[in-house]
Amino acid sequence: MPHFDLCVIGSGSGNSLIDERFADLSVALVDDGVPFGGTCLNKGCIPTKMFVYPADLLRTPGEAARVNVSMDAPSVDFAGVRDRVFGRIDPIAEGGERWRASASNLTLYRQTARFVAPKTLQIGDETITADRFVIAAGSRAVRPDIEGLDAVADRVHTSDTIMRLDALPTSLAIIGGGFIAAEFAHVFSAYGVHVTVIHRGQRMLAREDAEIARRYTRAAASYVDLRLNTRVTRADAAADGVRLSLDGPDGPSEVTAELVLIATGRHPNGDRLGVQAAGIELDADGYVVVDAQQRTTAEGVWALGDVCSHGQLKHVANHEARIVQHNLLHPDAPRSNDDRPVPHAVFTHPQIASVGLTEDAARAAGLDVAVAVQEFGSVAYGWATADDTSCCKLVADRATGRLVGAHLIGMQASLLIQPLIQAMTLGTDVVTMARGQYWIHPALTEVVENALLALNLTEESA
């Protein structure tokens, strides 16, 4: 039975921790995914954003019309976009796999693995053991239990497959109301596809601050057919695609679309790995349980990324990979994850970015909060763009004078939020941040400056 010093399961963030400092160790790297290199590179962050940017450009004429500029109706060469995206990405995945396969100290396994005992992994017909394991097995798209869906499987996609279509469909039904639904609703509708979004909740992006979710839901309804408070009860083949039976606020209805995109969440892959056989605990939601050093409940086994992190974000997986890497290399001086606030952005239209507590969560936590909502349209650059939908919402704790949450919807939200993330992470108080530095005039960052100044930090709580 082959024995290794280290076994890493997952070629996404797990792959990135194996550098030249592990050259003296025998390493097994296990991944059954095609292409090699994990979700972010092949099926997640990177390709989606390469599809989002053309969609942003396609919406430019609509924005331009508000400021007295007319542009001809733009169009997209979908095959050209797709081939540019994967023409860039696929060679990276292939090169990464070739490089790993050629390393003298590393054995690459390209099959599905499953723990059969502590520190013992079955990979196809082979069983291996290792002194130390890193579980970086990610998550997978969940398919809701909808009657008839399997019978129309050839027309049903997840984010894993939708970006590699041969051609654009004329219509697309998206089931779900989270990040993936929001990003693909923007992309495909901007590309000219008739998009219907079917969401069981009353607001899209329901985990965002209520102000942001409300504004986004209104915006999305202006460019997709949005069915809220609606469930899909069954799917049937139709001459021109799939007919979905719906149950919504006005009773039963139907929608027919050429293709369906399932965007109903992702489940961590600990179960797929049979981790319990190795003494590795899962929490109630199926995530591998880890401590601050990213150690699992089994000795000598660490975990990182989507398999253990509820947020399912790449910057979190990368940070955890750096901690695991350090702790493997320096077992006598281990590092711990801290409680820095975790930001995210949703690259939809308009863009959304958020960090920390929503107003509702801050109040539920018993904080005496000051809240400010600053419209983009209230600052000079917002006048320039004739913006009437976007805002920066800040939530501060009066007891400390510091921000506990920041939420933006609008142009470049993912960039505008970074100084707010920095202030929250490094502990800069609101007054120092607002008045302890210059804010470039008349940049859009003035919306952040004015939101900070609008926070009433002294008012007594009611």
Ligand SMILES: Cc1cc2nc3c(=O)[nH]c(=O)nc-3n(C[C@H](O)[C@H](O)[C@H](O)COP(=O)(O)OP(=O)(O)OC[C@H]3O[C@@H](n4cnc5c(N)ncnc54)[C@H](O)[C@@H]3O)c2cc1C
């Ligand atoms: C469409 C989409 C868009 C996204 N956009 C963003 C974004 O803009 N920003 C952001 O921060 N995050 C984004 N994410 C999330 C981000 O992609 C993930 O958080 C990140 O890639 C997780 O990395 P990981 O290393 O944990 O897992 P992965 O990169 O998924 O790697 C896990 C690997 O393990 C393999 N594996 C699993 N089980 C087994 C097994 N039993 N045997 C062998 N191999 C196995 C899998 O095949 C896979 O290759 C997006 C995700 C999706 C799906």
Ligand SMILES: NC(=O)c1ccc[n+]([C@@H]2O[C@H](COP(=O)([O-])OP(=O)(O)OC[C@H]3O[C@@H](n4cnc5c(N)ncnc54)[C@H](O)[C@@H]3O)[C@@H](O)[C@H]2O)c1
């Ligand atoms: N920009 C980014 O950072 C980015 C982009 C895409 C994906 N991601 C990551 O990928 C993860 C998965 O994205 P997602 O959009 O699939 O998940 P999500 O958790 O954001 O949204 C899932 C949606 O599906 C709905 N849903 C769940 N079960 C359902 C069912 N049975 N029937 C109907 N609707 C159902 C939920 O109400 C929710 O609206 C996210 O958690 C996110 O971390 C990140």
